Amino acid sequence: MSTAFDRRNLLKVAGAAAAMAALPTRAFAQASPLSERDRKLLDIARREVDRAGSTLWRTDIVGIADYGVHSAIPRFHFVNLEAGNVRSFLVAHGTGSDPDHSGFLQQFSNIEGSNATSRGAYITWEWYKGRYGTSIRLGGLDQDNSNALPRAIVMHSADYATQAHVEKWGRLGRSNGCFAMSPEDFNEALWHLSGGRLLYADRLGLV
Numbered sequence: 728m729s730t731a732f733d734r735r736n737l738l739k740v741a742g743a744a745a746a747m748a749a750l751p752t753r754a755f756a757q758a759s760p761l762s763e764r765d766r767k768l769l770d771i772a773r774r775e776v777d778r779a780g781s782t783l784w785r786t787d788i789v790g791i792a793d794y795g796v797h798s799a800i801p802r803f804h805f806v807n808l809e810a811g812n813v814r815s816f817l818v819a820h821g822t823g824s825d826p827d828h829s830g831f832l833q834q835f836s837n838i839e840g841s842n843a844t845s846r847g848a849y850i851t852w853e854w855y856k857g858r859y860g861t862s863i864r865l866g867g868l869d870q871d872n873s874n875a876l877p878r879a880i881v882m883h884s885a886d887y888a889t890q891a892h893v894e895k896w897g898r899l900g901r902s903n904g905c906f907a908m909s910p911e912d913f914n915e916a917l918w919h920l921s922g923g924r925l926l927y928a929d930r931l932g933l934v
Contacts, residue, residue: 784923795932830898
């Protein structure tokens with residue numbers, strides 16, 4: 728009795744395995760929810776975290792400012808390396824980087840008094856109360872942004888960095904070289920990007 732029962736169970740298991748093997752492979756493939764742009768951003772974030780090494784205090788979230796994109800388009804990306812996702816917001820660039828106020832960054836500069844945005848990797852430091860209210864202090868990690876601290880290049884909120892400004896003027900206003908975000912979006916930076924994380928800025932042109 729038990730032998731027949733075992734044989735029937737064995738035949739059922741073998742039959743199920745054969746049926747599973749016969750199913751098309753695509754039935755088990757999971758489509759990636761990430762766009763090609765977001766995959767590139769994740770790769771850049773990992774690369775820059777590795778490059779910064781032990782300088783960083785936290786490596787869970789990286790901010791990437793893509794200044795190869797017009798200011799009317801969300802181009803400041805919160806890249807979550809732990810969750811594997813990307814969230815994007817508006818960010819302004821400096822007047823010295825866009826003297827014609829076209830909405831496109833034309834040039835980077837690390838020179839004091841240039842009012843331009845600097846490219847490169849930054850470490851986000853503490854909150855402080857400054858000219859633009861609560862702001863995030865930044866430290867430049869590259870030769871191209873080594874003057875971030877003496878130039879007072881920081882992250883802060885600004886009314887000229889809102890969607891309403893884009894709807895009225897077709898572009899954001901300009902900063903003095905700082906990473907200016909809308910007041911609502913800047914709260915995201917206060918909670919999720921300050922405290923020793925990486926911010927990376929370059930002209931990437933990812934859309």
